[in-house]
Amino acid sequence: MTLSEFKQFHVNIKIRMIVSFVSDVAEMSIFPFMAIYFSTQLGLAWAGGILTFTTVVSIICGLYGGSFADRFGRKKVMVVGYFIQTTSFMMIALANSPWFESVWLTFLMFFLLSITSKFTDPASEALLIDVSSEVERPSIYRFIYWSTNLAFAIGIVLGGLFFMSHKFELFLGFAILSIFTLLLTLLWIQDQHVPSKEDPRSLLSNYVEVFKDSRFMVLCLSTLLIISLEFQLYGFIAVRLNEDIHSSLFGFVIDGPKMLSILIITNTMIVIFASSIIGKVGNKMKINTALFLGLFLYVIGYSFLAWNGMIVVLIAAIAIATVGELLFQPIRSTYVAQLANKDARGSYLAVSGLTMDAGQILGSLGLLVSALVTNGMMAGMFILIGGVGVLGFYWAIQDSRIKISRNIA
Structure with a gap:
C-alpha cells in the first residue's frame, strides 16, 4: 500500500x-x-x-x-x-x-x-x-x-x-x-456505529447469535486449525530443531536455537520487505485463487518444518509458509468482516479474535503428541489438520454474504 x-x-x-x-x-x-x-x-x-x-x-x-x-x-x-x-x-x-x-x-x-x-x-x-x-x-x-x-x-x-x-x-x-x-x-x-435503542441483550444472548452462525463459526474453527501450525514453531518445531540440527552453513556452526532464530528472522524480513510485492501478485489473481493458494503454501511450508533437517530446505519452507500467509490472511480478514452481522459486529470480532488464543493452546499440544509419534507422522498430521482447515474455508465462504470479486483480492 x-x-x-x-x-x-x-x-x-x-x-x-x-x-x-x-x-x-x-x-x-x-x-x-x-x-x-x-x-x-x-x-x-x-x-x-x-x-x-x-x-x-x-x-x-x-x-x-x-x-x-x-x-x-x-x-x-x-x-x-x-x-x-x-x-x-x-x-x-x-x-x-x-x-x-x-x-x-x-x-x-x-x-x-x-x-x-x-x-x-x-x-x-x-x-x-x-x-x-x-x-x-x-x-x-x-x-x-x-x-x-x-x-x-x-x-x-x-x-x-x-x-x-x-x-x-x-x-x-x-x-x-x-x-x-x-x-x-x-x-x-x-464513531459511525449507532447502538440499537432496543432493550440491550445480555452478554450470553449476544454470543448465542454468533455461535448459531454456522458459516462464521466454521470459518473461525478452520482458521484455528490453520494457524495452530504456526504456533508449532515455538513448541514442537523448536524442540525438534534443538534435537536434530547440529550443522554448519558457510562455515558458521548452526544448532537448534540458532536455526529457530534464522527462521523467525526470515519470516519477519519477508513480511516487512516483500508484503507489497506479494500483495500486487495477489491482486492479479481471483480472490479465492489467492486464498487457497496461500493456504496450500502455508500448510506445505509448516509440514516441511516438522520433519526436514536440511538448513536450506528449512529456510525455503518458512519462506513458502510466509508467502502463503501474506496471500490468505488479508482475504480471510475480509471474509470475517463480510460475515459479521452489523448489529453484533463487535461480538463477532471478539469470537474471531479467540482463534489466536485457542491456536496457541492447540499449538502447545503438539509437544505432547510429538512424544508419542515420529517427526514424519507429525508432518502427516500437519497436512491432515491443514487439509481439514482448507475444506472448512471452502464450505464457510459458500454464503450469500460473501462478495467475491477480483477487485477485492
Whole structure:
C-alpha cells in the first residue's frame, strides 16, 4: 500500500493504524519479558500462575469488550481502555522507578494492561470495518499485517535492549506515547456505529447469535486449525530443531536455537520487505485463487518444518509458509468482516479474535503428541489438520454474504 492510498482512507482507519502500531510496539517490548521478570522476583510457580491467570481473564474481557462495543459504541470502549492503559503505564513506571519498587504493583498494572488490550481489540477492529469498503479491506488488512510484524520486530529489539536494565525509562516512554494515542482517539475518532435503542441483550444472548452462525463459526474453527501450525514453531518445531540440527552453513556452526532464530528472522524480513510485492501478485489473481493458494503454501511450508533437517530446505519452507500467509490472511480478514452481522459486529470480532488464543493452546499440544509419534507422522498430521482447515474455508465462504470479486483480492 502506498502513502497516497493511506491518505485516502477514512480518518478512523488512519488513527486506528497509528494507535495499533504504537500499542503493538509497547506490548512486544514488555509482555514477552514479563515471564523473566516475575520468575526472577517471585519464582517460577508464581510466574506461571500470574501469566496463566492473566491470559484467562484477558480472554473473558475480550468477550465483554466485543459486547460492549455493540451496546455502547466503539469509541467509548476504546477511550475507557486507553485511559486505563495510560494510567497503568504511569503506575508501572513508578513501580520500577529509582525511588520506588514494587513487584505486586507491577503485577497489578501488567494485569490491567493485558486485559484492556483484549478489551479494546474488538471495538478497534469493528471501528475499522464500520468505515471501510469491500474494495479497501484487503489492502487495509495487508498493511495492518505488515505494520504489526514491523511493530513486533521493533518491540522485541527495544525490550531486549532496555527491559532488564532500563525498565523505568521504557515504561515512562510508553506512558507518554499512551497519552498521545488516547488523545488521538478522544479528539479525532468519529464513531459511525449507532447502538440499537432496543432493550440491550445480555452478554450470553449476544454470543448465542454468533455461535448459531454456522458459516462464521466454521470459518473461525478452520482458521484455528490453520494457524495452530504456526504456533508449532515455538513448541514442537523448536524442540525438534534443538534435537536434530547440529550443522554448519558457510562455515558458521548452526544448532537448534540458532536455526529457530534464522527462521523467525526470515519470516519477519519477508513480511516487512516483500508484503507489497506479494500483495500486487495477489491482486492479479481471483480472490479465492489467492486464498487457497496461500493456504496450500502455508500448510506445505509448516509440514516441511516438522520433519526436514536440511538448513536450506528449512529456510525455503518458512519462506513458502510466509508467502502463503501474506496471500490468505488479508482475504480471510475480509471474509470475517463480510460475515459479521452489523448489529453484533463487535461480538463477532471478539469470537474471531479467540482463534489466536485457542491456536496457541492447540499449538502447545503438539509437544505432547510429538512424544508419542515420529517427526514424519507429525508432518502427516500437519497436512491432515491443514487439509481439514482448507475444506472448512471452502464450505464457510459458500454464503450469500460473501462478495467475491477480483477487485477485492
